[in-house]
Amino acid sequence: MIVARGLTKTYGPKTAVDHLSFTVEPGRVTGFLGPNGAGKSTTMRMILGLDRPTSGSVTVNGRSYAASPAPLREVGALLEARALHPGRSARDHLRWLAASNGIPRTRIDAVLDLVGLEAVADQRVGRFSLGMGQRLGIAVALLGEPPVVVLDEPVNGLDPEGIRWVRTLARELAGQGRTVLVSSHLMSEMALTADHLIVVGRGRMLADCSMADFITDHASSYVRVRSPRMGDAEALLRDNGLDVDRVDDELRVRGRNAAEIGELLGGAGLYVHELSLVQSSLEDAFMTLTADSVEYATHSTETAGAVR
Protein backbone atom coordinates (compact mmCIF):
# COMPACT_ATOMS: atom_id res chain seq x y z
CA MET A 1 0.00 0.00 0.00
CA ILE A 2 1.27 3.45 -0.92
CA VAL A 3 -0.10 6.46 0.92
CA ALA A 4 0.63 10.03 -0.09
CA ARG A 5 -0.49 12.93 2.06
CA GLY A 6 -0.19 16.50 0.84
CA LEU A 7 2.77 15.50 -1.26
CA THR A 8 4.41 18.59 -2.77
CA LYS A 9 7.58 19.20 -4.71
CA THR A 10 8.75 22.54 -5.99
CA TYR A 11 11.78 23.26 -8.11
CA GLY A 12 12.49 26.93 -7.59
CA PRO A 13 9.37 28.82 -8.60
CA LYS A 14 7.90 25.83 -10.41
CA THR A 15 5.57 23.47 -8.58
CA ALA A 16 5.93 20.00 -10.03
CA VAL A 17 3.67 18.22 -7.56
CA ASP A 18 1.00 20.16 -5.73
CA HIS A 19 -0.51 18.72 -2.55
CA LEU A 20 -1.26 15.25 -3.86
CA SER A 21 -3.03 12.91 -1.49
CA PHE A 22 -3.91 9.41 -2.59
CA THR A 23 -3.82 5.80 -1.55
CA VAL A 24 -2.71 2.97 -3.78
CA GLU A 25 -4.44 -0.15 -2.56
CA PRO A 26 -3.14 -3.70 -2.89
CA GLY A 27 -4.83 -6.23 -5.10
CA ARG A 28 -5.61 -3.97 -8.01
CA VAL A 29 -3.81 -2.07 -10.72
CA THR A 30 -3.83 1.64 -10.08
CA GLY A 31 -3.23 3.72 -13.17
CA PHE A 32 -1.36 6.95 -12.66
CA LEU A 33 -2.36 9.09 -15.56
CA GLY A 34 -1.48 12.54 -16.74
CA PRO A 35 0.02 14.43 -19.65
CA ASN A 36 3.77 14.80 -19.94
CA GLY A 37 5.07 17.11 -17.26
CA ALA A 38 2.08 16.50 -14.98
CA GLY A 39 4.30 15.40 -12.12
CA LYS A 40 3.94 11.62 -12.45
CA SER A 41 7.63 10.85 -12.52
CA THR A 42 8.41 13.33 -9.78
CA THR A 43 5.76 11.69 -7.61
CA MET A 44 7.21 8.26 -8.31
CA ARG A 45 10.70 9.54 -7.53
CA MET A 46 9.42 10.77 -4.18
CA ILE A 47 7.78 7.41 -3.48
CA LEU A 48 11.19 5.84 -4.04
CA GLY A 49 13.06 8.34 -1.90
CA LEU A 50 15.03 9.68 -4.85
CA ASP A 51 13.63 13.17 -4.40
CA ARG A 52 12.79 14.78 -1.11
CA PRO A 53 9.26 16.17 -0.90
CA THR A 54 9.18 19.92 -0.32
CA SER A 55 6.30 19.19 2.01
CA GLY A 56 3.91 16.37 2.73
CA SER A 57 4.85 12.72 2.90
CA VAL A 58 4.55 9.43 1.13
CA THR A 59 4.83 6.04 2.75
CA VAL A 60 5.09 2.52 1.44
CA ASN A 61 3.60 -0.15 3.68
CA GLY A 62 3.42 2.36 6.46
CA ARG A 63 6.86 3.90 6.37
CA SER A 64 9.08 5.93 4.14
CA TYR A 65 10.87 4.05 1.40
CA ALA A 66 14.27 4.93 2.79
CA ALA A 67 13.38 3.36 6.13
CA SER A 68 12.95 -0.05 4.54
CA PRO A 69 15.79 -2.38 5.44
CA ALA A 70 15.64 -4.17 2.09
CA PRO A 71 13.74 -1.87 -0.25
CA LEU A 72 14.06 -4.05 -3.35
CA ARG A 73 12.19 -6.77 -1.49
CA GLU A 74 9.51 -4.33 -0.55
CA VAL A 75 9.08 -2.15 -3.62
CA GLY A 76 10.03 -3.04 -7.16
CA ALA A 77 10.38 -0.06 -9.44
CA LEU A 78 10.83 0.58 -13.11
CA LEU A 79 11.98 4.13 -13.53
CA GLU A 80 11.12 6.17 -16.56
CA ALA A 81 14.65 7.06 -17.52
CA ARG A 82 17.21 4.33 -17.92
CA ALA A 83 19.08 3.75 -14.73
CA LEU A 84 21.89 1.47 -15.74
CA HIS A 85 25.44 1.55 -17.02
CA PRO A 86 25.58 0.75 -20.75
CA GLY A 87 28.86 -1.13 -20.37
CA ARG A 88 27.52 -3.64 -17.89
CA SER A 89 25.73 -6.83 -18.89
CA ALA A 90 22.13 -7.41 -17.91
CA ARG A 91 23.14 -10.27 -15.66
CA ASP A 92 25.81 -8.21 -13.90
CA HIS A 93 23.32 -5.40 -13.38
CA LEU A 94 20.92 -7.81 -11.71
CA ARG A 95 23.83 -9.39 -9.84
CA TRP A 96 24.80 -6.23 -7.96
CA LEU A 97 21.19 -5.36 -7.28
CA ALA A 98 20.55 -8.81 -5.84
CA ALA A 99 23.71 -8.58 -3.76
CA SER A 100 22.75 -5.22 -2.30
CA ASN A 101 19.47 -6.51 -0.88
CA GLY A 102 20.46 -10.06 -0.05
CA ILE A 103 18.27 -11.50 -2.78
CA PRO A 104 19.13 -15.10 -3.68
CA ARG A 105 21.04 -15.48 -6.94
CA THR A 106 18.46 -17.90 -8.27
CA ARG A 107 16.13 -14.93 -8.71
CA ILE A 108 18.45 -13.49 -11.36
CA ASP A 109 17.84 -16.33 -13.78
CA ALA A 110 14.20 -16.45 -12.80
CA VAL A 111 13.53 -12.82 -13.73
CA LEU A 112 15.69 -12.99 -16.86
CA ASP A 113 13.57 -15.92 -17.94
CA LEU A 114 10.37 -14.16 -16.97
CA VAL A 115 11.09 -11.12 -19.14
CA GLY A 116 12.55 -13.18 -21.97
CA LEU A 117 16.10 -11.81 -21.84
CA GLU A 118 17.97 -14.99 -20.94
CA ALA A 119 19.53 -15.22 -24.40
CA VAL A 120 21.05 -11.76 -24.21
CA ALA A 121 21.75 -11.69 -20.48
CA ASP A 122 25.50 -11.47 -20.96
CA GLN A 123 25.46 -8.70 -23.54
CA ARG A 124 26.23 -5.13 -22.63
CA VAL A 125 22.97 -3.34 -22.03
CA GLY A 126 24.20 -0.41 -24.13
CA ARG A 127 23.40 -2.56 -27.14
CA PHE A 128 19.86 -3.23 -26.00
CA SER A 129 16.92 -1.78 -27.87
CA LEU A 130 14.47 0.44 -26.02
CA GLY A 131 12.13 -2.51 -25.59
CA MET A 132 14.85 -4.79 -24.25
CA GLY A 133 15.85 -2.04 -21.84
CA GLN A 134 12.25 -1.85 -20.61
CA ARG A 135 12.17 -5.61 -20.16
CA LEU A 136 15.36 -5.44 -18.12
CA GLY A 137 13.82 -2.63 -16.08
CA ILE A 138 10.85 -4.87 -15.34
CA ALA A 139 13.20 -7.71 -14.42
CA VAL A 140 14.86 -5.32 -11.95
CA ALA A 141 11.49 -4.37 -10.52
CA LEU A 142 10.50 -8.01 -9.93
CA LEU A 143 13.89 -9.18 -8.68
CA GLY A 144 13.02 -9.00 -5.01
CA GLU A 145 9.48 -10.42 -5.39
CA PRO A 146 8.17 -7.17 -3.94
CA PRO A 147 4.61 -6.81 -2.63
CA VAL A 148 4.57 -3.30 -4.12
CA VAL A 149 5.38 -2.68 -7.77
CA VAL A 150 5.82 0.79 -9.28
CA LEU A 151 6.14 1.01 -13.06
CA ASP A 152 6.79 4.37 -14.69
CA GLU A 153 5.67 4.33 -18.33
CA PRO A 154 6.37 0.60 -18.68
CA VAL A 155 5.11 0.23 -22.24
CA ASN A 156 7.39 2.92 -23.65
CA GLY A 157 9.32 1.48 -26.55
CA LEU A 158 7.64 -1.90 -26.43
CA ASP A 159 6.18 -3.58 -29.48
CA PRO A 160 2.50 -4.58 -29.43
CA GLU A 161 3.30 -7.99 -28.05
CA GLY A 162 5.42 -6.43 -25.33
CA ILE A 163 2.66 -4.01 -24.47
CA ARG A 164 0.20 -6.83 -24.06
CA TRP A 165 2.74 -8.70 -21.99
CA VAL A 166 3.17 -5.78 -19.57
CA ARG A 167 -0.58 -5.41 -19.33
CA THR A 168 -1.03 -9.08 -18.47
CA LEU A 169 1.85 -8.96 -16.05
CA ALA A 170 0.49 -5.94 -14.21
CA ARG A 171 -2.90 -7.61 -13.86
CA GLU A 172 -1.28 -10.85 -12.78
CA LEU A 173 0.76 -9.07 -10.10
CA ALA A 174 -2.34 -7.32 -8.81
CA GLY A 175 -4.18 -10.63 -8.89
CA GLN A 176 -1.57 -12.03 -6.53
CA GLY A 177 -2.48 -9.35 -4.05
CA ARG A 178 0.36 -6.98 -4.81
CA THR A 179 0.05 -3.24 -4.91
CA VAL A 180 0.60 -2.13 -8.50
CA LEU A 181 1.03 1.47 -9.58
CA VAL A 182 1.48 2.02 -13.31
CA SER A 183 1.99 5.44 -14.84
CA SER A 184 1.15 6.36 -18.38
CA HIS A 185 0.25 9.34 -20.46
CA LEU A 186 -2.00 7.16 -22.60
CA MET A 187 -5.59 6.81 -21.47
CA SER A 188 -6.20 3.98 -23.91
CA GLU A 189 -3.43 2.00 -22.25
CA MET A 190 -4.83 2.58 -18.79
CA ALA A 191 -8.34 1.67 -19.89
CA LEU A 192 -7.10 -1.83 -20.60
CA THR A 193 -4.93 -2.26 -17.54
CA ALA A 194 -6.11 -0.28 -14.56
CA ASP A 195 -8.87 -0.96 -12.07
CA HIS A 196 -8.42 2.35 -10.40
CA LEU A 197 -7.31 5.69 -11.76
CA ILE A 198 -5.39 8.60 -10.37
CA VAL A 199 -5.35 11.44 -12.88
CA VAL A 200 -3.03 14.38 -12.42
CA GLY A 201 -2.38 17.55 -14.38
CA ARG A 202 0.20 20.21 -13.55
CA GLY A 203 0.93 18.43 -10.34
CA ARG A 204 -2.67 18.60 -9.14
CA MET A 205 -5.14 15.81 -8.57
CA LEU A 206 -7.82 15.78 -11.25
CA ALA A 207 -9.48 12.48 -10.50
CA ASP A 208 -9.10 9.62 -8.07
CA CYS A 209 -11.75 7.03 -8.78
CA SER A 210 -12.39 3.56 -10.08
CA MET A 211 -12.04 2.95 -13.78
CA ALA A 212 -15.76 2.17 -14.02
CA ASP A 213 -16.71 5.47 -12.39
CA PHE A 214 -14.34 7.33 -14.63
CA ILE A 215 -15.97 5.82 -17.69
CA THR A 216 -19.49 6.64 -16.52
CA ASP A 217 -18.54 10.16 -15.53
CA HIS A 218 -16.40 11.13 -18.42
CA ALA A 219 -16.85 8.95 -21.45
CA SER A 220 -20.18 10.39 -22.43
CA SER A 221 -22.15 9.68 -25.54
CA TYR A 222 -25.00 11.65 -27.07
CA VAL A 223 -27.22 11.70 -30.10
CA ARG A 224 -26.59 14.42 -32.61
CA VAL A 225 -29.73 15.89 -34.14
CA ARG A 226 -30.02 18.30 -37.02
CA SER A 227 -33.32 19.58 -38.20
CA PRO A 228 -34.46 22.51 -40.36
CA ARG A 229 -36.62 23.55 -37.41
CA MET A 230 -34.06 23.46 -34.69
CA GLY A 231 -36.00 25.63 -32.29
CA ASP A 232 -39.07 23.42 -32.39
CA ALA A 233 -37.06 20.25 -32.14
CA GLU A 234 -35.18 21.57 -29.14
CA ALA A 235 -38.38 22.62 -27.38
CA LEU A 236 -40.02 19.27 -28.08
CA LEU A 237 -37.13 17.24 -26.76
CA ARG A 238 -36.84 19.41 -23.67
CA ASP A 239 -40.57 19.06 -23.03
CA ASN A 240 -40.05 15.30 -23.07
CA GLY A 241 -37.53 15.61 -20.30
CA LEU A 242 -34.40 15.04 -22.35
CA ASP A 243 -31.09 16.69 -21.72
CA VAL A 244 -30.43 18.89 -24.75
CA ASP A 245 -27.46 21.09 -25.60
CA ARG A 246 -27.51 23.33 -28.61
CA VAL A 247 -24.07 23.61 -30.10
CA ASP A 248 -23.86 25.64 -33.31
CA ASP A 249 -26.31 24.06 -35.73
CA GLU A 250 -26.76 20.78 -33.92
CA LEU A 251 -28.50 19.46 -30.86
CA ARG A 252 -26.71 17.13 -28.49
CA VAL A 253 -29.27 14.95 -26.83
CA ARG A 254 -28.69 12.66 -23.91
CA GLY A 255 -31.07 10.31 -22.13
CA ARG A 256 -32.61 8.33 -24.99
CA ASN A 257 -31.23 6.34 -27.85
CA ALA A 258 -31.32 7.51 -31.45
CA ALA A 259 -34.38 5.45 -32.38
CA GLU A 260 -36.50 6.85 -29.60
CA ILE A 261 -35.44 10.40 -30.36
CA GLY A 262 -36.19 9.88 -34.06
CA GLU A 263 -39.65 8.57 -33.28
CA LEU A 264 -40.33 11.43 -30.98
CA LEU A 265 -39.39 13.99 -33.62
CA GLY A 266 -41.18 12.12 -36.39
CA GLY A 267 -44.32 11.86 -34.28
CA ALA A 268 -44.39 15.63 -34.06
CA GLY A 269 -43.94 15.95 -37.82
CA LEU A 270 -40.47 17.40 -37.64
CA TYR A 271 -38.02 16.68 -40.43
CA VAL A 272 -34.73 15.27 -39.30
CA HIS A 273 -31.60 15.85 -41.37
CA GLU A 274 -29.24 14.04 -39.11
CA LEU A 275 -29.64 11.61 -36.31
CA SER A 276 -26.44 9.97 -35.14
CA LEU A 277 -24.91 8.49 -32.06
CA VAL A 278 -21.68 10.20 -31.07
CA GLN A 279 -19.45 8.44 -28.60
CA SER A 280 -16.60 10.22 -26.98
CA SER A 281 -13.73 7.91 -26.24
CA LEU A 282 -11.95 7.65 -22.92
CA GLU A 283 -9.01 9.29 -24.61
CA ASP A 284 -11.20 12.29 -25.35
CA ALA A 285 -12.49 12.31 -21.81
CA PHE A 286 -8.96 12.34 -20.54
CA MET A 287 -8.00 15.09 -22.95
CA THR A 288 -10.93 17.21 -21.86
CA LEU A 289 -10.13 16.63 -18.24
CA THR A 290 -6.52 17.60 -18.63
CA ALA A 291 -6.89 20.20 -21.35
CA ASP A 292 -6.25 23.04 -18.94
CA SER A 293 -3.28 21.41 -17.40
CA VAL A 294 -1.25 20.31 -20.37
CA GLU A 295 2.24 21.50 -19.70
CA TYR A 296 3.55 21.61 -23.21
CA ALA A 297 0.55 22.39 -25.32
CA THR A 298 0.78 22.36 -29.08
CA HIS A 299 -1.48 25.09 -30.28
CA SER A 300 -1.72 24.03 -33.88
CA THR A 301 -4.09 21.14 -33.29
CA GLU A 302 -7.83 21.25 -32.94
CA THR A 303 -9.28 21.65 -29.50
CA ALA A 304 -8.53 18.63 -27.43
CA GLY A 305 -12.13 17.90 -26.59
CA ALA A 306 -13.21 17.25 -30.15
CA VAL A 307 -15.47 14.30 -30.53
CA ARG A 308 -14.94 11.49 -32.90
Place this chain on the structure above:
Amino acid sequence: MSTTTASAAPARPGAGSSPTLDVVSLDPNRHVPGVRRPGFLQVLHAEWVKFWTVRSTRWSLGLLFLLGAGLTTLVCWAAAADLAAGDTGEVPAAFLTWGLLFSQLTALALGTLVVTNEYGTGMIRATVTAVPRRGRVVAAKAVVLAGVLFVAGVVTAVAGYFGGNWFLEREGVGMALSDDGVMRALLGNGLYLAGLGLFALATGLLIRHTAAAVTVGMALVLVVGNVAYALPGTWGEWVAKLLPGNAGGSVAQVAPFNGGAVLAPWTGFGVFVAEVAALMLVAVLVFRRRDA
Protein backbone atom coordinates in the same frame (compact mmCIF):
# COMPACT_ATOMS: atom_id res chain seq x y z
CA MET B 1 7.77 -17.00 -33.80
CA SER B 2 11.15 -17.26 -32.18
CA THR B 3 11.58 -18.98 -28.88
CA THR B 4 12.77 -15.77 -27.27
CA THR B 5 9.59 -13.90 -27.90
CA ALA B 6 7.53 -16.90 -26.98
CA SER B 7 9.17 -17.17 -23.61
CA ALA B 8 8.54 -13.51 -23.00
CA ALA B 9 4.85 -14.07 -22.63
CA PRO B 10 3.91 -14.59 -19.02
CA ALA B 11 1.23 -17.11 -19.68
CA ARG B 12 3.11 -19.77 -21.53
CA PRO B 13 1.17 -22.87 -22.34
CA GLY B 14 1.88 -25.50 -19.73
CA ALA B 15 3.68 -23.10 -17.46
CA GLY B 16 0.54 -22.11 -15.64
CA SER B 17 0.83 -18.77 -13.95
CA SER B 18 4.52 -17.91 -14.07
CA PRO B 19 6.49 -20.14 -11.78
CA THR B 20 8.78 -17.26 -10.82
CA LEU B 21 5.98 -15.21 -9.38
CA ASP B 22 4.90 -17.43 -6.57
CA VAL B 23 2.08 -16.02 -4.57
CA VAL B 24 3.84 -15.04 -1.41
CA SER B 25 1.85 -14.20 1.64
CA LEU B 26 1.07 -10.58 1.08
CA ASP B 27 0.58 -9.17 4.50
CA PRO B 28 0.73 -5.41 3.95
CA ASN B 29 2.97 -5.15 6.96
CA ARG B 30 5.32 -7.76 5.70
CA HIS B 31 8.34 -5.72 4.85
CA VAL B 32 10.99 -8.26 4.10
CA PRO B 33 9.90 -11.62 2.80
CA GLY B 34 11.53 -14.21 4.92
CA VAL B 35 15.19 -13.52 4.61
CA ARG B 36 17.52 -11.67 6.99
CA ARG B 37 17.90 -7.96 6.54
CA PRO B 38 20.93 -7.07 4.43
CA GLY B 39 23.69 -5.10 6.04
CA PHE B 40 26.87 -3.27 5.09
CA LEU B 41 28.52 -6.43 3.77
CA GLN B 42 25.75 -6.80 1.17
CA VAL B 43 26.23 -3.21 0.05
CA LEU B 44 29.96 -3.79 -0.09
CA HIS B 45 29.43 -6.89 -2.20
CA ALA B 46 27.16 -4.93 -4.55
CA GLU B 47 29.74 -2.18 -4.97
CA TRP B 48 32.45 -4.78 -5.54
CA VAL B 49 30.41 -6.32 -8.36
CA LYS B 50 29.73 -2.88 -9.84
CA PHE B 51 33.38 -1.89 -9.61
CA TRP B 52 34.64 -4.85 -11.59
CA THR B 53 31.89 -5.04 -14.19
CA VAL B 54 32.70 -1.86 -16.07
CA ARG B 55 35.55 -1.58 -18.49
CA SER B 56 36.91 1.69 -17.14
CA THR B 57 38.13 -0.10 -14.01
CA ARG B 58 40.39 -2.48 -15.89
CA TRP B 59 41.61 0.28 -18.15
CA SER B 60 42.45 2.57 -15.27
CA LEU B 61 44.21 -0.10 -13.26
CA GLY B 62 46.11 -1.37 -16.30
CA LEU B 63 47.29 2.14 -17.09
CA LEU B 64 48.12 2.75 -13.46
CA PHE B 65 50.48 -0.21 -13.47
CA LEU B 66 51.90 0.54 -16.88
CA LEU B 67 52.60 4.19 -16.16
CA GLY B 68 53.72 3.66 -12.59
CA ALA B 69 56.04 0.71 -12.99
CA GLY B 70 56.88 1.24 -16.65
CA LEU B 71 57.86 4.90 -16.46
CA THR B 72 59.85 4.35 -13.28
CA THR B 73 61.84 1.64 -14.98
CA LEU B 74 62.26 3.63 -18.17
CA VAL B 75 63.37 6.82 -16.47
CA CYS B 76 65.76 4.98 -14.17
CA TRP B 77 67.26 3.29 -17.21
CA ALA B 78 67.67 6.64 -18.96
CA ALA B 79 68.94 8.57 -15.96
CA ALA B 80 71.07 5.91 -14.25
CA ALA B 81 74.38 7.01 -15.73
CA ASP B 82 73.79 10.71 -15.04
CA LEU B 83 72.62 9.94 -11.52
CA ALA B 84 75.75 7.92 -10.90
CA ALA B 85 77.89 10.76 -12.22
CA GLY B 86 76.00 13.23 -10.02
CA ASP B 87 75.06 15.40 -13.02
CA THR B 88 71.35 15.71 -12.29
CA GLY B 89 71.38 17.48 -8.98
CA GLU B 90 68.87 14.94 -7.71
CA VAL B 91 69.33 11.98 -5.42
CA PRO B 92 68.85 8.57 -7.10
CA ALA B 93 66.31 7.63 -4.42
CA ALA B 94 63.86 10.20 -5.78
CA PHE B 95 63.70 8.30 -9.07
CA LEU B 96 62.56 4.99 -7.58
CA THR B 97 58.91 6.00 -7.69
CA TRP B 98 59.16 8.40 -10.62
CA GLY B 99 56.16 6.91 -12.41
CA LEU B 100 53.89 8.01 -9.60
CA LEU B 101 53.75 11.41 -11.24
CA PHE B 102 51.62 9.85 -13.96
CA SER B 103 50.06 6.85 -12.26
CA GLN B 104 48.36 9.20 -9.82
CA LEU B 105 46.35 10.58 -12.74
CA THR B 106 44.76 7.19 -13.33
CA ALA B 107 43.90 6.88 -9.64
CA LEU B 108 42.21 10.26 -9.85
CA ALA B 109 40.31 9.23 -12.96
CA LEU B 110 39.22 5.91 -11.47
CA GLY B 111 38.08 7.50 -8.23
CA THR B 112 36.06 10.08 -10.11
CA LEU B 113 34.48 7.55 -12.47
CA VAL B 114 33.27 5.34 -9.65
CA VAL B 115 30.75 8.06 -8.92
CA THR B 116 30.38 10.13 -12.06
CA ASN B 117 29.70 7.20 -14.36
CA GLU B 118 26.65 6.58 -12.20
CA TYR B 119 25.49 10.15 -12.61
CA GLY B 120 26.29 10.13 -16.30
CA THR B 121 24.26 7.01 -16.99
CA GLY B 122 21.44 7.41 -14.49
CA MET B 123 22.74 4.39 -12.54
CA ILE B 124 22.78 6.52 -9.42
CA ARG B 125 18.99 6.23 -9.28
CA ALA B 126 19.22 2.45 -9.25
CA THR B 127 21.93 2.65 -6.62
CA VAL B 128 19.99 4.78 -4.17
CA THR B 129 16.75 2.91 -4.70
CA ALA B 130 18.59 -0.32 -3.89
CA VAL B 131 20.37 1.27 -0.93
CA PRO B 132 18.53 4.37 0.27
CA ARG B 133 21.01 4.84 3.09
CA ARG B 134 23.33 6.98 1.04
CA GLY B 135 26.09 7.24 3.59
CA ARG B 136 26.37 3.48 3.34
CA VAL B 137 26.68 3.66 -0.43
CA VAL B 138 29.58 6.09 -0.18
CA ALA B 139 31.24 4.05 2.56
CA ALA B 140 31.03 0.87 0.47
CA LYS B 141 32.34 2.62 -2.63
CA ALA B 142 35.18 4.11 -0.58
CA VAL B 143 36.20 0.77 0.91
CA VAL B 144 36.23 -0.97 -2.48
CA LEU B 145 38.06 1.86 -4.24
CA ALA B 146 40.63 2.51 -1.52
CA GLY B 147 41.28 -1.20 -1.03
CA VAL B 148 41.86 -1.85 -4.70
CA LEU B 149 43.98 1.27 -5.18
CA PHE B 150 46.08 0.41 -2.16
CA VAL B 151 46.91 -3.02 -3.54
CA ALA B 152 47.42 -1.65 -7.07
CA GLY B 153 49.63 1.14 -5.74
CA VAL B 154 51.84 -1.18 -3.74
CA VAL B 155 52.14 -3.76 -6.52
CA THR B 156 52.97 -1.01 -9.02
CA ALA B 157 55.54 0.58 -6.76
CA VAL B 158 57.22 -2.73 -6.00
CA ALA B 159 57.39 -3.60 -9.69
CA GLY B 160 58.73 -0.13 -10.46
CA TYR B 161 61.29 -0.44 -7.71
CA PHE B 162 62.61 -3.73 -9.00
CA GLY B 163 62.60 -2.52 -12.59
CA GLY B 164 64.20 0.86 -11.91
CA ASN B 165 66.56 -0.25 -9.22
CA TRP B 166 68.02 -2.87 -11.52
CA PHE B 167 69.37 -0.09 -13.73
CA LEU B 168 70.47 2.05 -10.79
CA GLU B 169 72.19 -0.94 -9.24
CA ARG B 170 74.08 -1.46 -12.49
CA GLU B 171 75.55 2.02 -12.06
CA GLY B 172 76.18 1.45 -8.37
CA VAL B 173 73.57 3.89 -7.09
CA GLY B 174 70.78 1.42 -6.30
CA MET B 175 69.02 1.08 -2.98
CA ALA B 176 68.20 -2.01 -0.96
CA LEU B 177 64.65 -2.70 0.22
CA SER B 178 65.99 -2.35 3.74
CA ASP B 179 67.39 1.10 3.07
CA ASP B 180 65.84 4.02 4.83
CA GLY B 181 62.49 5.00 3.35
CA VAL B 182 62.25 2.36 0.63
CA MET B 183 59.66 0.12 2.23
CA ARG B 184 57.81 3.14 3.52
CA ALA B 185 57.64 4.62 0.03
CA LEU B 186 56.41 1.37 -1.53
CA LEU B 187 53.62 1.07 1.01
CA GLY B 188 53.18 4.81 0.78
CA ASN B 189 52.38 4.50 -2.90
CA GLY B 190 49.40 2.35 -2.05
CA LEU B 191 48.32 4.68 0.73
CA TYR B 192 48.70 7.82 -1.34
CA LEU B 193 46.85 6.42 -4.36
CA ALA B 194 44.06 5.10 -2.13
CA GLY B 195 43.75 8.54 -0.55
CA LEU B 196 43.85 10.23 -3.92
CA GLY B 197 41.12 7.92 -5.17
CA LEU B 198 38.92 8.92 -2.24
CA PHE B 199 39.73 12.56 -2.88
CA ALA B 200 38.53 12.09 -6.47
CA LEU B 201 35.46 10.15 -5.34
CA ALA B 202 34.45 13.04 -3.10
CA THR B 203 35.09 15.52 -5.92
CA GLY B 204 32.95 13.37 -8.20
CA LEU B 205 30.11 13.28 -5.68
CA LEU B 206 30.17 17.05 -5.43
CA ILE B 207 30.56 17.85 -9.13
CA ARG B 208 28.77 14.84 -10.67
CA HIS B 209 30.19 15.30 -14.17
CA THR B 210 33.11 13.15 -15.25
CA ALA B 211 35.02 15.69 -17.31
CA ALA B 212 34.57 18.53 -14.86
CA ALA B 213 35.41 16.43 -11.83
CA VAL B 214 38.51 14.87 -13.40
CA THR B 215 39.70 18.29 -14.51
CA VAL B 216 39.18 19.84 -11.10
CA GLY B 217 40.90 16.92 -9.39
CA MET B 218 43.90 16.99 -11.66
CA ALA B 219 44.16 20.76 -11.62
CA LEU B 220 44.09 20.82 -7.85
CA VAL B 221 46.58 18.04 -7.33
CA LEU B 222 49.00 18.72 -10.18
CA VAL B 223 48.71 22.21 -11.56
CA VAL B 224 47.85 24.16 -8.43
CA GLY B 225 50.21 21.95 -6.46
CA ASN B 226 53.13 22.92 -8.64
CA VAL B 227 52.19 26.54 -9.27
CA ALA B 228 51.86 27.11 -5.54
CA TYR B 229 55.60 26.72 -5.17
CA ALA B 230 55.93 29.99 -7.03
CA LEU B 231 54.04 31.81 -4.29
CA PRO B 232 56.33 34.20 -2.42
CA GLY B 233 57.48 34.00 1.15
CA THR B 234 57.02 31.52 3.93
CA TRP B 235 53.25 31.46 3.71
CA GLY B 236 53.48 30.60 0.03
CA GLU B 237 55.72 27.70 0.87
CA TRP B 238 53.26 26.53 3.50
CA VAL B 239 50.35 26.72 1.10
CA ALA B 240 52.30 24.61 -1.36
CA LYS B 241 53.29 22.08 1.28
CA LEU B 242 49.75 21.70 2.53
CA LEU B 243 48.06 21.19 -0.84
CA PRO B 244 46.77 17.62 -1.06
CA GLY B 245 49.05 16.34 -3.82
CA ASN B 246 52.17 17.74 -2.23
CA ALA B 247 51.27 16.77 1.31
CA GLY B 248 50.22 13.25 0.42
CA GLY B 249 52.89 12.58 -2.18
CA SER B 250 55.88 12.67 0.14
CA VAL B 251 54.97 9.43 1.87
CA ALA B 252 55.14 7.71 -1.51
CA GLN B 253 58.64 8.89 -2.38
CA VAL B 254 61.84 7.42 -1.06
CA ALA B 255 63.29 10.93 -1.16
CA PRO B 256 61.85 14.16 -2.51
CA PHE B 257 62.99 15.84 -5.67
CA ASN B 258 64.76 19.15 -5.27
CA GLY B 259 62.99 22.41 -5.77
CA GLY B 260 59.90 21.69 -3.75
CA ALA B 261 59.76 21.82 0.01
CA VAL B 262 57.62 19.02 1.35
CA LEU B 263 56.42 17.96 4.75
CA ALA B 264 57.99 14.93 6.40
CA PRO B 265 56.40 11.77 4.92
CA TRP B 266 54.05 10.79 7.72
CA THR B 267 53.28 14.38 8.72
CA GLY B 268 52.38 15.10 5.13
CA PHE B 269 50.26 11.99 4.90
CA GLY B 270 48.46 12.96 8.09
CA VAL B 271 47.61 16.34 6.58
CA PHE B 272 46.49 14.64 3.38
CA VAL B 273 44.25 12.19 5.22
CA ALA B 274 42.66 15.06 7.14
CA GLU B 275 42.00 16.93 3.90
CA VAL B 276 40.51 13.88 2.20
CA ALA B 277 38.37 13.14 5.24
CA ALA B 278 37.06 16.71 5.34
CA LEU B 279 36.19 16.65 1.65
CA MET B 280 34.53 13.24 2.00
CA LEU B 281 32.45 14.51 4.88
CA VAL B 282 31.23 17.48 2.86
CA ALA B 283 30.53 15.23 -0.12
CA VAL B 284 28.50 12.75 1.94
CA LEU B 285 26.48 15.50 3.57
CA VAL B 286 25.70 17.05 0.19
CA PHE B 287 24.95 13.65 -1.38
CA ARG B 288 22.51 12.79 1.38
CA ARG B 289 20.59 15.99 0.99
CA ARG B 290 20.47 16.21 -2.76
CA ASP B 291 17.83 14.70 -5.05
CA ALA B 292 19.28 11.79 -6.95
